Amino acid sequence: MDTESLFFIVSRDAFLVQLSLRIETTAPLISIFLSSFRSGSYICGAAMSGMGAQGGVSRCYHSFMDYLKCLDESKGVTTQQKNAECAEWLEDYNECLHHGKAHMRQFLMEREAKRQEQAKAESG
Structure with missing residues (x-):
């Protein structure tokens, strides 16, 4: 398994966990995340998931x-x-x-x- 597919699996799992925690906040980001992955800007899709470090919406x-x-x-x-x-x-x-x-x-x-x-x- 190459590093790109490994990163996608890790990011996708983390994203799905956040999605299950806060569906109303992160649901619109599914398409953004997937399009970011396809375009190669992985960090953009995963970084702004909407989840803050202490829970809730990020700053x-x-x-x-x-x-x-x-x-x-x-x-x-x-x-x-x-x-x-x-x-x-x-x-x-x-x-x-x-x-x-x-x-x-x-x-x-x-x-x-x-x-x-x-x-x-x-x-x-």
């Missing part, structure tokens, strides 16, 4: 579903056109995952506060 599940809905409803013909139309949804999903903009905003606020403290100390 960024809704952002991911909004992105997939945008791709599905996109008027673009090619993948590049669809990605261009849904770039904002993907950006929202990535922000939910990594908080890059929030971290940058926090860094800039701390730097400005430090600059103001130094200016106050020098003048006073």
Whole structure:
């Protein structure tokens, strides 16, 4: 058995376990999972199963579903056109995952506060 078929069996079993635990949340993902497997993007189909680490819905599940809905409803013909139309949804999903903009905003606020403290100390 090659590694691709082994990964599919493991992923499929894990997905079916999650499906049996939370059918109303993960049922729409069956087709997404299978199409992701066929297209070769295994992680995409398995990673956003909707199940959080502590049970319930994962933190960024809704952002991911909004992105997939945008791709599905996109008027673009090619993948590049669809990605261009849904770039904002993907950006929202990535922000939910990594908080890059929030971290940058926090860094800039701390730097400005430090600059103001130094200016106050020098003048006073």
